[in-house]
Amino acid sequence: MGDELKIVVELQQAIDELTAAEELLGGIPEWMQELHEEHSRQKVEMDGLQAALDEADQAKRAADNEISDLQAKVKHFQEQIGMVRNQREYGALLQEIDTAKEQISATEEGDLSSMEQGEEAKRLLDERSGAFQELDERYQQELEKWESQKPEVARKAEELRQQVAELEGRVPRATLAVFERTRLRYGGKALAPVLEIERKGPRILHCGACNYRVRPQTVVSIQAGNIETCDSCKRLLHIEEDVA
Numbered sequence: 001m002g003d004e005l006k007i008v009v010e011l012q013q014a015i016d017e018l019t020a021a022e023e024l025l026g027g028i029p030e031w032m033q034e035l036h037e038e039h040s041r042q043k044v045e046m047d048g049l050q051a052a053l054d055e056a057d058q059a060k061r062a063a064d065n066e067i068s069d070l071q072a073k074v075k076h077f078q079e080q081i082g083m084v085r086n087q088r089e090y091g092a093l094l095q096e097i098d099t100a101k102e103q104i105s106a107t108e109e110g111d112l113s114s115m116e117q118g119e120e121a122k123r124l125l126d127e128r129s130g131a132f133q134e135l136d137e138r139y140q141q142e143l144e145k146w147e148s149q150k151p152e153v154a155r156k157a158e159e160l161r162q163q164v165a166e167l168e169g170r171v172p173r174a175t176l177a178v179f180e181r182t183r184l185r186y187g188g189k190a191l192a193p194v195l196e197i198e199r200k201g202p203r204i205l206h207c208g209a210c211n212y213r214v215r216p217q218t219v220v221s222i223q224a225g226n227i228e229t230c231d232s233c234k235r236l237l238h239i240e241e242d243v244a
């Protein structure tokens with residue numbers, strides 16, 4: 001394998017490793033993925049229950065305030081009873097008192113239902129909080145472990161970044177442009193291996209990415225270290241050792 005192709009292959013490899021390291025740094029490593037998902041799922045549930053409890057508490061406070069306002073109103077009307085001057089005023093006052101009392105009992109009913117909802121949320125929270133706390137502790141431990149591993153991954157990423165820059169500097173600009181363009185087009189992978197079709201008779205080689213046939217003279221040129229692209233998908237071809 002000639003130098004230029006060899007460098008391009010190394011470059012692709014370094015870029016792949018760098019991409020993986022950067023993705024890892026921005027996310028969660030595979031070994032704690034399962035716990036991470038379980039933790040996120042349960043956290044959403046616990047937060048939802050807490051929100052339901054808060055909401056019920058708030059509704060209860062609002063209802064309590066409303067009830068005490070209405071009770072004050074009833075008291076005020078009752079105090080006025082002694083001051084009425086005729087039957088009509090008396091009737092009107094009694095009507096006001098009745099209305100306020102009806103409002104009180106309607107509000108009390110609503111109050112009761114938010115209390116029940118709050119109690120149910122509280123019961124579920126209590127029931128699950130022990131298990132969640134345990135899970136959370138395990139999760140925090142794994143997070144800590146991951147945090148302690150991060151600097152090493154970051155250091156490796158930095159090393160790879162330098163390696164990528166160094167390799168890019170060694171590839172002729174025209175080749176680098178083709179490489180970059182192809183890489184962008186194919187989700188980060190600019191290369192395709194030349195593979196051999198398994199069959200009897202003369203060997204047939206094809207592009208490992210799109211299966212298009214690779215001409216024998218192309219293979220010779222690749223073996224001489226030249227950059228060749230697949231006639232169909234235009235990926236840069238390289239030969240893996242067992243084929244060459």
Ligand SMILES: [Zn+2]
Pocket residue numbers: 192207208209210211212230231232233234235
């Ligand atoms: Zn191809």
